[in-house]
Amino acid sequence: MEFSLLKEKSVVFKGADPHDVSGYVNRHVGSHSIRLSRTSHPSADLSHRKFGDLDLCRISYGGTVRVTSEALETIYHLQILLKGHCLWRGARGQEHHFVPGELLLINPDDPVDLTYSQDCEKFIVKMPESLLEAACAENHWQRPGEGIRFTANRHGLQEIGGLLNLLGLVCEEAESGVAPPRLQEHYGRIIANKLLCLQNNVRREQPGGASAIFERIAHFIEENLKQDITLEQLAGLANISPRSLYALFEKHARTTPRHYVRQKKLERINASLRDPSVPVRNITEVALDYGFLHLGRFSESYRNAFGELPSDTLKRRAC
Template identity: 60%
Template sequence: MLSENSQIFSNADPYSVSDYVNQYIGTHEINLPRKRAAEASLSHRSFGSLDLCRISYGSNVSVTSSGLNTCYHLQVLLKGHCLWRGHGNEHYFAPGELLLINPDDPADLTYSNDCEKFIVKLPVTALERVCSDNHWNKPIEGIRFSPRHSLQQLNGFSSLLNLVCDESERVHAPSRLREYFTGIIATKLLELLDNNIECEPFEESGSPFERVVQFIEENLKKNISLDQMAAVARMSPRSLYNLFEKRANTTPMNYIRRLKLERIHTYLSDPESKIRSITEVALDYGFLHLGRFAENYRNAFGELPSDTLRQHANLNYRR
């Protein structure tokens, strides 16, 4: 996680490293024994809205913070141990364990001499964006995680962090790619770690595409908006477009229009249907521009609505 290309300090004074952390990673204070070795090290990269940091103070050190304000700190213990105190509890973190510090949580940590951590600084806005895109309700008090976790809860997360670190060290990593990885990390944390967000599994109510199709069919005569469909699918409008291109080879609104035309064609072709006028049927399905409706109908079925209705009338006459 982060190569020598990202190293800022090596065998440095711990207070020099702390000053850098205060400037770029998060406000804190450190307290060390009077006699200390200059063995602190730090590697750091900014990657989109993420900050990635690998840090070791090389000494027993106490780290305290009153709060992180606008960001979350995900700390992965790589070596040694770290004593955490919070919410009236304490826990010795061992390698492979995760500490997730909420923005308004005070921090009280004690590092061992050989303690080394990898820290991901993630802005509040990144997690809120994921909630918005998936239409998950964000609590009034904000998104909050429980502090203690394990890498085993995040299958493949170590590989993801290594990939993000590699990409962060590229000279010209596209900004779109940087934010893409930020979204993946935020989504994994929200879906897999204990928090106060209710993420309803898609499996309980069908796939997103199936839910939207069912919603369309049940409301076909109504004016269905893109935002309504996105809410049903629990994804952003852009993601909904991509979903329909993949599953139906068309856009959501074109899918609705095609389905309406098919329903009208079936209705006009049914000898049992009692049709007073084509205009009435078209208006019933939301086609307000009758000339455009007739053109769309002919493009879809190779004939005008009046032709379909005439065949229907001929069938009734023969009967």
């Protein structure tokens, strides 16, 4: 699997001694130790960028290597397997061979025991505990006294809609070197919120009942309009069933979740086309940015919503 996650300008090591790469990882990404085959002489590659509270790392050791750590202490690791395979051994004797497209989510107090294949390559997002705690506070969720824990280690990319596109954008911003701190913080919050959609021990009971829950979902949608927002994601965010999610939207928005998301995307596009301060090169680019892949249907939906074609809105802005 090929993804645009860190390019040449982020390369720190190329064809290097794995122990040198491991030492760098210990300083910047997480404490660990490696064990190599005595008969092999692998060459390792590593790319790295710091972006706000996040560390972004793309790594391959070039040979079979076992990586172990007692615990990551105050950080979480999201690891995406890009190439090869990786054997994970759990604390209770579980084993799983990760394949490209699968995610490994490591809690701060989880022991780490991973064996990389010779062709294994990973993308790692290191996230401090404080970032997830801030996301809980922002959503008015109750942080467990024992700390936030994800109750499953293995996930598929489809469980976090739009994650790869988001990480690709974050990598581009990190490599540009011009993203202001506030923007870096914003992206960090989005990633934290996406991860909190996965099964965890956070209590989502909120004051104000269903109305407050809907407001939180609506806020999440507004913050992630360029992402592929799924019904499962929204239901997980509110810790309710898909059926209850439909009832919630029927009560507070008189529509379905899918239609609500589409309408909000259209409203954001309309605002962008009307605002002279927003750079717009063409209608196609804007539509694709918000996930409208069928341009004919997009134009029809836009006209039904606003009484004119998107091109007409853009022309009036130019006048």
